[in-house]
Amino acid sequence: MKDAAQKNIIMMSQYEKPRVIPGSSGAFLLNDCRDMAVSRLAKALSSMMEKAVDDLFDLSEQSLNFEMRNLYMEAMTIARDKRGVIETGFKQRFVQGFNKETRGDKSAQPENALDAAEFSLVAPDDLEESLAIINITNSIHGDCAEELFGLEKRLGVLLHDPDLLNTNNPLGPEVIGKSFMNSMKDLDCPVKIKLLLVTMFNKHMPRQIKGIYQEINLHLADKGVLEKIRMGAKKRPESGAAVLPEQTDATPEAAAGAQVASGETGLFATLQQLLMRGAAAGGGAPQGQGAGTGIGAPLGQGVGTGIGALFGQGSGVGSPLAGGAVQGTSVVGSLTRLQHGQLEGVMGADSKLDAALLANGHVNVLHEIKSSSVAGAMGHVDAMTLDIVAMLFDYILDDRRIPDAMKALIGRLQIPVLKVAMLDKTFFSQKSHPARKLLDRLAEISIGWNESEGHQGGLYQTVDDQIQRILNEFDDQVGIFSEVLDSLEQFLVDEKKRIDTLTGLSAQHIHQLEQQEIARIMAHDEIRRRIHAGQLPEVIGNFLVDSWEDVLAAEYAKAGEEGEPWTRAIETMDELIWSATPKREADERKQLVGLLPSLLKRLQDGMVQVSMPDAERDQFFAKLVKCHADAIKSGLGGMTQEAAAQSAFLVEEFDAEEAVELARQAEEPAEFVEIPVLQDVIEPDPVFVQAVSAAPDVELDGGWQTLTIGDVAWQGPMESAGDDFDAMVKRLKRGTWIEFEQEGGESTRVKLAWVSPLKGLFLFTNRLGEKAVSITPAGLARRLRSGRAQIIEDIALVDRAVNNLMEHLKQAA
Structure with a gap:
């Protein structure tokens, strides 16, 4: 135990070899900062790993993909069981990296660095890990x-390097x-x-690191190292990084804001690097490789796409922004003219692009623009933006999730989106960017639109109008995208009211059918128990099964098990059975005579x-008279052997018929059942319809309960022995789209x-x-298992x- 503990101890003295700094205070302060950073980063990393265990477990529970669920569970196990190994390795390597920077040892290429000249030799996993470092840094x-x-x-003061680059910061990202x-x-x-x-690291660590940096800054300021930082020096550009403008009166907050603005372009910087390295490796910039993977297997499912984990993360100051500034207003102006359909003086004489093609939306016109004079006027970064x-x-134009007609409308936004990306690189990294939203x-x-809705109104016309508004009005202010999105959302809110009403009617229809089925089960169960009790004349048993079961079901549907109609129907059935049993006592025979008028009246009402x-x-009542006579006679002499045999045969016959029906239900294929158009055949229940439309869009796992109606099991949870498809169904959320094959191969x-x-029936619309x-x-x-239905993933x-683009660029590299 002692030896194991000692292995986790980092001896700082073995690394204390910083570059020579005049005076001992500088070296002391550097070592002090290093020790503070190591201690606090180790604690933060430990806390991150604990949170990662919970997060990864939750992700595994929510995932509909078997492979991803296993990956989440494996990652959770590593975070839980290997936490100490990762923490120790991190501390060791952090101290090594700190001392390498403070010594100024730049002779050796840093670990995980990517050299463009040797990029084609980098193994895929090494590339993933190198890009992950960029991701963490950003x-x-x-x-x-x-x-x-x-x-x-x-x-920089302590290292006598006032222009210290952020990439050389010994405590830097x-x-x-x-x-x-x-460390891994x-x-x-x-x-x-x-x-x-890495995804867990980026989720939980940056804010803790922010606090650590604040603490170290405060410590150095207290020791007299730049108690106040004067702004005004021009920051040296790094490898395509933004050049911060001189600021004579700038505040630290303003400078930080400029850096954050630059930092938000990190995903674009990563795409840019991959594009350049792909060209260096001889792959060139791939074109026309946007083929989708089809429903059910979208790219970006998880870390299998590797760099997909980069998407949506923050970014670093070293991202190219100044180099990405639009080269004056001429390029944007030319693109705006193209956006308005004006080709004269913009495209060359040999261009295949025309106004019809611009308005078509089915064709990627950006490839044609790449070979035009517009692209020739672009700077390096803008040209790469056009490629991306x-x-x-x-x-997008090859994505089969989107119907062709709607895809063409979205395709008309190619030039506006290009302008947005040129003007604002945060389009790539900010999920909240209005154009991206x-x-x-x-x-x-x-997803759910089809040609039957038509092009002259509804959703198609609304989308068409809003996209045309962007084409007409968008110059260089991206606020128009927010306005268009708001208008679209208002249309959807209004449309949802009518959709909710129709959905509520369909749900109400299913609910009524289920209530009727419950009523039938309850009635059947009550009759079965009385037949199995024995000594029931055949005429009474047949009447109960063939007719009175319908009466019981109807009365149960009115007010349920506690309702008076159901109770009265049960009493009538029990009195009918009693009336046909042998009457051995004079009081029983007298009671039967008094009961018959009321009993016969209630039986007749039920028949009606x-x-x-x-x-x-009439035939039943005639036979009932004979039953009553036999009951009085048999009461005097006992039940005849013939009557007993009839009663036993009735039980056997009932059980046989019930077994056949249960077998038929078990073998009946569970397929989609179409619900009829209900506007004119069902009376809307406003309360029920509102409850259906207001139900939360949450996972359905455990969303229904087990009911036992009599001896019949109703709805219970799926068996735990089910396969991945059963688990997938249990995790479905309201609003999930399913594509299923119909007869004839149509979908x-x-x-x-x-x-x-x-x-637990699923209602799909x-x-x-309307359908x-x-x-x-x-x-x-069963449908999913056979491939006749596919879930359209919500990505x-x-x-x-x-x-998809990341994958192709990495392959090209």
């Missing part, structure tokens, strides 16, 4: 820009990112697991209620609108709620497009 920069500005200035990735080198786990842990946006639209929302609402034919009714898309709390089908959970799992359009 995330920390994005949260800690202000703290890093002060820290670099103060450490680069050192932290490399230390974390290298000794783990026997695939790179996908490491990238999942063109590849994004390659994917609009693209994602358009794709989302288009279920529309029993008059002939059958239809429906969304999960409601789940019955009684039987089309986008407008509805229902299916059992087991039936849906945003731009997420999928960028993940």
Whole structure:
């Protein structure tokens, strides 16, 4: 135990070899900062790992993908069981990285660095890990820009390097990112697991690192190192980094804001690096490789896409922004003219682009623009932006989730989106960017649209109008995208009211059918128990099964088990049975005579209620008179052998018929059942309809309860022995889209609108709620298992497009 504990102790003295600094105070302060950083980063890392265990477990529970669920569980196990190994490795490598920077040892290439000339030799896993370091670095920069500005200035004083680069900061994000990735080198786990842990790192660590940087800054200021930082020096550019303008009166907050603005372009910087390295490796910039993967297998499912984990994270100060500034207004102006359909003086004479092609939306016109004079006027960064946006639209225009007609409308936004990306690189990294939100929302609402809705109104016309508004009005103010999104959302809110009403009617229809089925089960169960009690004349038993079961079901449906109609019908049945049993005592015979007028009246009322034919009714009453006579006679002499035999045969016959029916129900295939159009055939229940439309869009796992009605099991949870498809069905959320094959090979898309709390039936509707089908959970799992139904994964359009682009750029590299 003692030896194991000693292995986790880092002896700082073995690393204390900083570059020579006049006076002992500088070296002391550097070592002090190092010790503070190591101690606090280790605690933060330990806390992060604890949170990662919970997060990864939750993700595994929520995942519909078997492979991803296993990855989450493996990553959770590593975070739980290997935490000490990672923490120790991190501390060791952080101290090594700190001393390497303070010594100024630049002779050796840093671990995980990527040299463009040798990029083609980099193994795929090494590339993933190197990009993950960039990801971590960008995330920390994005949260800690202000703290890093002060820290670099103060450490620059201690290291006698007033222009200390952020990449050379011994306490900087680069050192932290490399230390974390290298701490996992000794783990026997695939790179996908490491990238999942990077995602957890980026989620939980940057804000804690921000506090650590603040503490170190305060410590150095208290020791007299730049108590106040004067702004005004021009920051040296680094490898395409932004050049911060001179600021004579700038505040640290303003400078930090400029750095954060630069930092938010990190994903674009990563795409840019991959594009350049792909060209260096001989792959060139891939074009037209945006093929989608189809429903059910979207790119970006998880860390299998590797760099997909980068998407949506923060970014670093070292991202190219100044180089990405638009080269004057001429390029944007030319693009705006193209956006308005004006080609004269913009495209060359040999251009194949015309106004019709611009308005078409089905074709990626950005590839044609790449060979025009417009692209020739672009700077290096803008030209690469054009490449990246063109590849994004390659994917979008090939995405089979989106119907062709709606895809063409979205395709008309190619030039506006290109302008947005040129003007504001945060388009790639900010999920809240208005242009990106609009693209994602358009794709989302288009999933269920089909040609039957038409082009002259409704959703198609609304989207067409709003996209035309962007084409007409968008110059260089991205606020128009927010306005258009708001207008679109208002239309959807108004449309949802009518959709909710129709969905509520379909749900009400299912609910009524289920209530009727419950009533039938209750009635059947009550009759079965009385037949099994024995000594029941055949005429009475047949009447109960063939007619009175309908009466009982109807009365139960009125007010339930506690209602007076049900209670009265049960009493009538019991009195009928009693009236046909042997009457041995004089009081019993007298009681029968007094009961008959009321009993016969109630029996007749029940027969009328279920529309029993008059002939059958008269025949039953004639046989009942004989039963009563036999009851009196048999009471004097006992039950005849013939009557006893009839009673036994009735029990056997009832059980045989019930077994056949149960077998038929078990073998009956659970398929989608179409629900008829209900506007004129069902009376709306406003309370029920409102309850259906207001139900939360949450996971349905455990969303229904087990009921036992008599001896009949109603709805219970799926068996634990079910396969992945059963688990997938249990995790479905309201609003999930399913594409299922119909007879003849055609496919239809429906969304999960409601789940019955009684039987657990799934109600699916089309986008407008006008067509509805229902299916059992087991039936849906069977459909998914056979490939006749596929879940359309809920992954945003731009997420999928960028993940696809990342994969192709890495392959090219």
